[in-house]
Amino acid sequence: MKRTRGRVVHVESLADLDRRLDAGATRLGSWRVHRLDLVVHGARLRGCDVRGTTFLGCRFRPGDDDALVAAGALVLPDVGASPLDVYRPHLYTADELYDREPYSRSLDARAYAWSQRVPGRDDSLAASLHDHAIDExxxxxxxxxxxxxxxxxxxxxxxxxxxxxxxxxxxxxxxxxxxxxxxxxxxxxxxxxxxxxxxxxxxxxxxxxxxxxxxxxxxxxxxxxxxxxxxxxxxxxxxxxxxxxxxxxxxxxxxxxxxxxxxxxxxxxxxxxxxxxxxxxGIVFLPGAAGTVQEVFQDACENYYADEASVAPMVLVGREHWTESLPAWPLLQALARGRAMEQHVHLVDTVDEAAELLLP
Missing domain, CATH: 3.40.50.450 (Rossmann fold)
Incomplete structure (x- = not known):
């Protein structure tokens, strides 16, 4: 859930900014102001206590950003030519990724095209900052x-x-x-x-x-x-x-x-x-190919070294698939033997059985 009150407040529109300032907000230390055009807001912001305020990818009239930094704010510019908001405070929605039609004009498509070019220093920094924001x-x-x-x-x-x-x-x-x-x-x-x-x-x-x-x-x-x-x-x-x-x-x-x-x-x-x-x-692994097999054993590695309190159940669905088509199950069983994970790896035939194993 996006925070709009409390210790950290994310301000993502000029309407929200004006509403807060009009309501009498003067101490902005907990604010994170995202990608706003603040060219006409400089004087008003300089009249506030901005110690601890963070301005992320915002635009300012020349000199206003320096004045805010001098008053204790942190001003971080956009990085590179990335189409992504590298400081975004929340996860995406489908509406954001599919923001335009046709798909080739959407944010998702533009970001993919950008991600496939040979990265320069600013591109690599933008990618790292974006993924860090997604982590948070x-x-x-x-x-x-x-x-x-x-x-x-x-x-x-x-x-x-x-x-x-x-x-x-x-x-x-x-x-x-x-x-x-x-x-x-x-x-x-x-x-x-x-x-x-x-x-x-x-x-x-x-x-x-x-x-x-x-x-x-x-x-x-x-x-x-x-x-x-x-x-x-x-x-x-x-x-x-x-x-x-x-x-x-x-x-x-x-x-x-x-x-x-x-x-x-x-x-x-x-x-x-x-x-x-x-x-x-826990995780249910449905029949899949190389990517799913990779996920099975990446998860198995985590569980292999986990203590009893940290093991998460693993359920493979499709006996024929996991024992004959892609026989990952025998190896998974062998890895689990004698470990804390042994009682938490399962092979079943139906999704109903899989759900029963994970539901409380």
């Missing part, structure tokens, strides 16, 4: 929540049986837990959808999946894929909270629109580690 926003989001992860293949299409299974898993978990995924298409989209609709009649999920199946994949048209997602949930009640953690490293796979909070990173290694770390209620 994600820390605030997960505080007090029990997070359950769902990992699975990005290639699962909306008209596949596996998509229905992932959506059902998200619905089962989402009633009591906050469901987190990698934030992309395929099984990740399905799990975020199911979690978003948790608590509604199961028919609501069935209807949404039927609408989505008319555009099974984001290829060749991301715009058609996005419009169908919006149509699928257009008339539904306020959604349950669900989290996506995607990355512009895989920017050719667009983020799904069903995560209500999106922690999108520039760098993938940080994103992978963070996604596994926050899932204290």
């Amino acid at each position: 926003a994600l820390d605030a989001f997960v505080a007090g929540r029990r997070i359950a992860g769902v990992m699975g293949g990005h290639a699962t299409q909306r008209d596949d049986a596996g998509y229905v299974d992932a959506a059902q898993l998200g619905r089962l978990l989402g009633g009591d837990l906050t469901v987190a995924t990698g934030g992309g298409p395929g099984a990740m989209e399905a799990a975020n959808l199911g979690a978003r609709l948790a608590g509604l009649d199961p028919a609501a999920l069935e209807t949404a999946v039927a609408v989505l199946a008319t555009v099974p994949t984001f290829r060749p048209s991301i715009d058609a894929w996005v419009r169908t997602a919006l149509d699928a949930v257009a008339d539904l009640p306020e959604p349950r909270t669900t989290l996506g953690v995607p990355t512009w490293h895989y920017g050719h796979e667009p983020p799904n629109l069903f995560a209500t909070a999106i922690a999108k990173y520039v760098g993938n290694p940080t994103r992978e580690a963070v996604l596994l770390e926050i899932c204290h209620a």
Whole structure:
């Protein structure tokens, strides 16, 4: 939740700034002012106590920024030519990432294009600052929540049986837990959808999946894929909270629109580690390929060295997939033997069984 009162206050619009100043605010020490054009506000701000105030990416009339710094404020300029707000105080929403049509003009597409060029010093600094800001926003989001992860293949299409299974898993978990995924298409989209609709009649999920199946994949048209997602949930009640953690490293796979909070990173290694770390209620691994296998053993490594109080359950769904197609299960069993994690790794056949193992 964005802080608008208390110890730290984020001011993100001129209307909010004027409202606060008009109400008599003069001590701005707890304020974080984000990317505002303050050219005509200099005199008014200089009349306030700005010791400890932080101005992030704001514009000033020449000399006003120096005066504010001299009075005790911290003024941090924009860094490089990044399309990203490197000082953003909260996670993304789908509306922010898909802010323009067609998709090629959206923030998500612009950020992906920027992230793929050979970085200069300012670009690298901007990426680091942005991902640090996402880290802080994600820390605030997960505080007090029990997070359950769902990992699975990005290639699962909306008209596949596996998509229905992932959506059902998200619905089962989402009633009591906050469901987190990698934030992309395929099984990740399905799990975020199911979690978003948790608590509604199961028919609501069935209807949404039927609408989505008319555009099974984001290829060749991301715009058609996005419009169908919006149509699928257009008339539904306020959604349950669900989290996506995607990355512009895989920017050719667009983020799904069903995560209500999106922690999108520039760098993938940080994103992978963070996604596994926050899932204290456990992780369900649906059938997937190389990326899912990597996540299985990255999570296994964390659990291998964990003490009894820190192990998070691991549930692999699909006996044939994990013992024959990609036989990760025998190795996982061997790793777990004799360790604190041994009683917390499971192989099941259905998403219903998986949900039972994670639900309180």
